[in-house]
Each structure stands twice: as structure tokens, then as C-alpha cells.
Amino acid sequence: MEAVETVFPRPVGLDPVPGESTGSFVRRLAHVNAVPVAEVLSEVGVRGQPRDLEPRACEVFLHAHAVDRLAVMAWQSPQVLRRALPTLGEAAGCSTRQLVRVVPWPTQWTVLEACALCVAGREDASVPVVLASGERWQVCVRHGRWLRVPNGGGPAQVSLAGLESVVRAHRRWLRLRQRVGPYARALLADAVQVSACWWQSRQMGAETVWAQRERLVGVQRQQWSVPLVVYPEAVVVAEAMAVYERQRRWNRDFGNGAPGWVSRRWIEFVGQRLGMPDQIRRGGYRVLREWTLLHRVTAPVAVRLAQEPPPSDYLSRRLEPMDPHRALPARGALEDASCLEWRLGRPVSDLG
Structure with missing residues (x-):
């Protein structure tokens, strides 16, 4: 009698979901x-x-x-x-x-639900998929969804239908992070703090473009939705900060302006990039000035005049962390990476 060979079933393979824990x-x-x-x-x-x-x-x-x-x-x-x-x-x-x-x-990791549309129809996703995120929120560019930890109210996922500017902004942020390197996260953190301060102060787009986004999301001035609502403008500010920092890296004031603690030309540049020059002049400049005070060029004028000119490609190079961002957390609450002490919900008078 021949021995019967036991045949074990071949294990079933599995495709990971990008970002899955x-x-x-x-x-x-x-x-x-x-x-x-x-x-x-x-x-x-x-x-x-x-x-x-x-x-x-x-x-x-x-x-x-x-x-x-x-x-x-x-x-x-x-x-x-x-x-x-x-x-x-x-x-x-x-x-x-x-x-x-x-x-x-x-604590530096955040657990998020996977985009519901990414896992819809996947037979291997009958068990809930959990993402391991370095941020408290993410954008699913493919399906236009904002993923977040539902702390402080609000849903775990928000459809960005009608909010294509948020998806486009996230693509721009990904490109900025690729060009600048890890230091880009600190700049985004600062830019979100700046934009949140404008939102809380009812400055800039608080009564116009941001109010319109809030209506599309179905909220009215709720703190949990602020990062989503101000995200497109925050990315624009972060891009402008990267320009400023690339010049500061070589002890140059923005636009080769006169040495000083505050670069008015850069603040005007931010207003132009946002399409809100009048709002910047009416008060939006204050929080930007606070940022420039923390990021001022400290080299003496004589040193700057004597140094060699920067490389021709210095405006496109990656950036090493600079003061006041030498210690740069790679993940966790984005606000912890910001040099601005003000936090959403505190009196704006705490700035400066």
C-alpha cells in the first residue's frame, strides 16, 4: 500500500495597503x-x-x-x-x-482608518485596515478624502468633493517636501500655525474662501476642521517660507533687500502669492512678522558682504534644519514641529 503524501494548501498572498500598519x-x-x-x-x-x-x-x-x-x-x-x-x-x-x-x-505615531474608497471592493479588506501615520491627518489624493483622528468631534473621514483646491494643495506639498527635504515639515507646521492664527482672528480668508470651504464640509468655525479649511493657503505660505529660508541659509535677506530683522518685501510677497495683499496690509502681516523675527539673518553685515556668493542653484537645493528648528520631530502632532509658541484656541495676544 502506497503512502499517501499529505498536501498542504499553499498560503494565500496578500497585497499591502500603502501606509498600512x-x-x-x-x-x-x-x-x-x-x-x-x-x-x-x-x-x-x-x-x-x-x-x-x-x-x-x-x-x-x-x-x-x-x-x-x-x-x-x-x-x-x-x-x-x-x-x-x-x-x-x-x-x-x-x-x-x-x-x-x-x-x-x-506616541509619535497616529492610527488612522484607511480611506474607505481605497479598500472598497477588496476581498482581502474584510478585516478593517489600519494606517500607521506620522501625521494626525492625511489626504487621499486618489479619492479626494481627508483622513483624521476624530478627536474633538468631527468624522474620521471627510469627502473633499467640491474642495479640489485641498487635493491640489496636497500635491504641491508633496513636491515641496521632495525638493526641500525633512525641513519642509517644520515649514508646513509654521505655515499651518500662521494660517490658523488668521482663521481665529477672522483675518485673511476667514469670512470668504474659508467660510465657503466650511459650508462645503458642513461645519461653521469648528476647530477640528481648521487644518483642512486653511490647507491650500498654508501650503502657499510654506512654499514662500522655503524661498525665504533658502536665502537665509546663505545669510541673504529676501530679495537681496537691506539687512534687517523684518523683511517687508517677503511679507508683501506672501500676500501676493495668496492673492490677499490688502488683507496682509490690514493685519495679516503681524503673525508673519513674528515668524521672521524667529528666522532672522543673524550674521553681521560685514560678514555678509565679505562672503562668497552662493552656488547658482542655491534656490533649488535641499535645506538642512536651521535655528529655531534644530530639533525636528519627524512625526507626531504637526504643531510640535512649529517654532511659533501660539496654539489654536489661545488668545492671539499671546503672539509676541
Whole structure:
């Protein structure tokens, strides 16, 4: 009698959702293969008693060897997983002795729901998909949705139908981040603080373009919606800040103006870029002046006059962090990356 060879079913592969948390991916991989999550964790390299996990409460951090194992199980390459799963870039204490760590989410990470339209119709998304985000909000450019943590009221996802300017602004922000480098995050943080201050003070577009966006979102002057409402203008301000900072990097005042703490020409430039020159002159300049005081050129005039001219491409180079942004958090609450002490909800008189 011939021995019957036992045939084990081939594991079902799984495509990661861009930005997905590793814990979410592991849970979905277990689900599509109809095995316990603990079994997947054990195969990846969890020592001792395997455990289940709740991706909203904890994350799975992997050593490089464990990433390779997970890739084999999912019928993916390690490179594909590393591009899609953000936390695979952090070892978080993993080593060859401990390939896997399942720990509560570090505070700098934010857990978001995946865009509902991105996962709609995916058979492998019957288990909810959780994103690991370095920001408290994201924009799904493909489907035009604002994803956020529903703290302080408001929904977890907002349709941007009729708000194409927000989607276009996000594309511009992605290009700015690519050109400037990590320092762009500090500039966006400052720009959002500036724009939020204008919103709270009912300056600039608070009664016009921002009020119109609020009507489209279905809110009326609610703080949770401020980043969304002011985002297009904040990106314009961040771009202008990048121009200013590239010149400051070489001890040059904006537009080669006269040395001084405050660059009026740059503030006028911001008003022109926003299409709000009159509003800038009527009061919007104040918070921009506060920013320039913190980002002033400090080199003596004699030093500036004696130095060599900057390279011809200096206005397109990446920027290294400069004071007052030497310590630059890569993720977490965006306002923590801002040099401006004022925060939304405080009296605007706190500025200066």
C-alpha cells in the first residue's frame, strides 16, 4: 500500500495597503489564510506564547530577518513591504535575539482608518485596515478624502468633493517636501500655525474662501476642521517660507533687500502669492512678522558682504534644519514641529 503524501494548501498572498500598519497587515494575512493571528506571529518570530493583537492599540515591529519571513508568507518581496508599511523602517528595539516586538503604539505615531474608497471592493479588506501615520491627518489624493483622528468631534473621514483646491494643495506639498527635504515639515507646521492664527482672528480668508470651504464640509468655525479649511493657503505660505529660508541659509535677506530683522518685501510677497495683499496690509502681516523675527539673518553685515556668493542653484537645493528648528520631530502632532509658541484656541495676544 502506497503512502499517501499529505498536501498542504499553499498560503494565500496578500497585497499591502500603502501606509498600512504592520499589525493590520499581519491580522489581514491571518484572516485570508484562515489561521489564528498568533500562528502568523509565531512564524514571523515571536518567542514564547504567541499572542493576538489589536492594531489600533499596538504595533508589530520587526527585525530585518522577520521582515524577510513575513514577505515569504505574504508572497511579496521585502522591498514591497518596506515601501508600503511605514513602521518597517523602525527596528524599535528588535534584534537577532528578539526578532519581533508587539508593543503599544509609540506616541509619535497616529492610527488612522484607511480611506474607505481605497479598500472598497477588496476581498482581502474584510478585516478593517489600519494606517500607521506620522501625521494626525492625511489626504487621499486618489479619492479626494481627508483622513483624521476624530478627536474633538468631527468624522474620521471627510469627502473633499467640491474642495479640489485641498487635493491640489496636497500635491504641491508633496513636491515641496521632495525638493526641500525633512525641513519642509517644520515649514508646513509654521505655515499651518500662521494660517490658523488668521482663521481665529477672522483675518485673511476667514469670512470668504474659508467660510465657503466650511459650508462645503458642513461645519461653521469648528476647530477640528481648521487644518483642512486653511490647507491650500498654508501650503502657499510654506512654499514662500522655503524661498525665504533658502536665502537665509546663505545669510541673504529676501530679495537681496537691506539687512534687517523684518523683511517687508517677503511679507508683501506672501500676500501676493495668496492673492490677499490688502488683507496682509490690514493685519495679516503681524503673525508673519513674528515668524521672521524667529528666522532672522543673524550674521553681521560685514560678514555678509565679505562672503562668497552662493552656488547658482542655491534656490533649488535641499535645506538642512536651521535655528529655531534644530530639533525636528519627524512625526507626531504637526504643531510640535512649529517654532511659533501660539496654539489654536489661545488668545492671539499671546503672539509676541
